[in-house]
Amino acid sequence: MLDINYIRENRDLVKKGMLNKGESETSAVDSVLEKDEEWRALVTELDRLRAESNIKAKEIGTLMGQGKKDEAQALIKETGDNKERIKELEEKIHTVAGERDELLYRIPNVPDSSVPVGKTDQDNVVHSSWGEPLKAEWRQPHWELASEKKWIDFDRGSKVTGAGFPFYIGKMARLQRSLINFFLNEAVEKGYTELQAPYFVNENSARGTGQIPDKEDMMYTIPRDGFFAIPTAEVPVTNFHRDEIFSMEDLPVRYTAYTPCWRREAGSYGKDVRGLNRLHQFDKVELVKIVHPDESDKELETLRENAESLLQKLKLPYRTLLMCTGDMGFTQTKKYDLEVWSPGQERWLEVSSCSNFGSFQARRMQLRFKNEKGKTEMLHTLNGSGLALPRVVAALLETYQTEAGDVMVPDVLQSFMEEDLI
């Protein structure tokens, strides 16, 4: 969420950002400011009444101590009115604050000025690209090859759990493990601290990173215990420091974590869900940064470079998109998508999304630091995948495929695989 004071001082900028992100109207901005005004007036009144009551309560205490029961009784009678009004006000304030926050949650983060204005994915800008996209020619799509070779068993996965929960078999399972190790090692080498995180989170954590109240449909739930299966490691890792205040020396904080991710992906169909293109359970190594507000622009660029270097080392052609305002999402100020080339399908597949959230997430989870002047200030958060496995595996199976139907192991994975052919 945005800072209400920021909205008050930048009303037009916030509205413009909203429209650029594809919202049809901006009335929430005016409404939220009205609600806030109302809330502040009520709080002022409530504080005044409470101050009055506190003074009277103290007087009563003193009188009781002196044994002047009658005078005390008289005062107690007087407090009755106040008490009722305080109760009324408290309820009213609770309601108004709820309404205000609901509006506040509907206002998206303001895009950075460097983000191209646009409506759809057509308006995204190719920031850079690497390698030559290969033609399909004799190449099979990964699902055909992997099923034929009994490397991935989609059908048994469906039997055991459901669609989108495949089994990886033998060397394919080992390839998964190798990629996870490779990604984690690279991140640690770049200065990220490895974290092993819980796979379930509670409601507060889901709220902290913004999955609730908006996107709870994407998550699997464990209702009996009130848990959510994580859709990404971002949720537990960013919440790791929820409600904390950092000192300057502790910054920046950089974490990496491998976790499985679970996503319900309701409503997906067709070519998007063929093979490994979109799963309900998949593996991902995530990169998370918590940084000083002045550093977040720079940190986004290094985050992107860190993610890109993985594809370069795997020698998988990719392109990096700078997402336009309309395609970048609600919570980001700026976002890059990395898309790997899938020669078997002759299409680009998203394998990483590197985002700067500014203070949007930090505010929600009260992630703060003491600045140069000793004042408490919101931090900035960023995250990006480094990388999500299935589509990397898809691209790899297709890119490293030989005409004979073998798949060579990329150089950087050979020490993990201890083989040069899968």
Add this chain to the structure above:
RNA sequence: GGAGAGCUGGCUGAGUGGUCGAAAGCGCUCCCCUGCUAAGGGAGUAUACCCUGAAAAGGGUAUCGAGGGUUCGAAUCCCUCGCUCUCCGCCA
């Protein structure tokens, strides 16, 4: 899963209905003193919000695991939940 004990500021820890946002100690910051070092003295040291103010600052409210309740008044009493510890059971 069952039984019991507990949860107080950066930390340790006192506080069982009123003057307690909270003793004391440790830590930290600043100042003083001492030719270095050690020791000593003094002051300060939570968070959020509201109001006044250009600001500096001042005033107010809330917060003692979370939420609710009793009361004129709650760290203190009651209820629900969470967490920690101990014992039993179960288990990789």
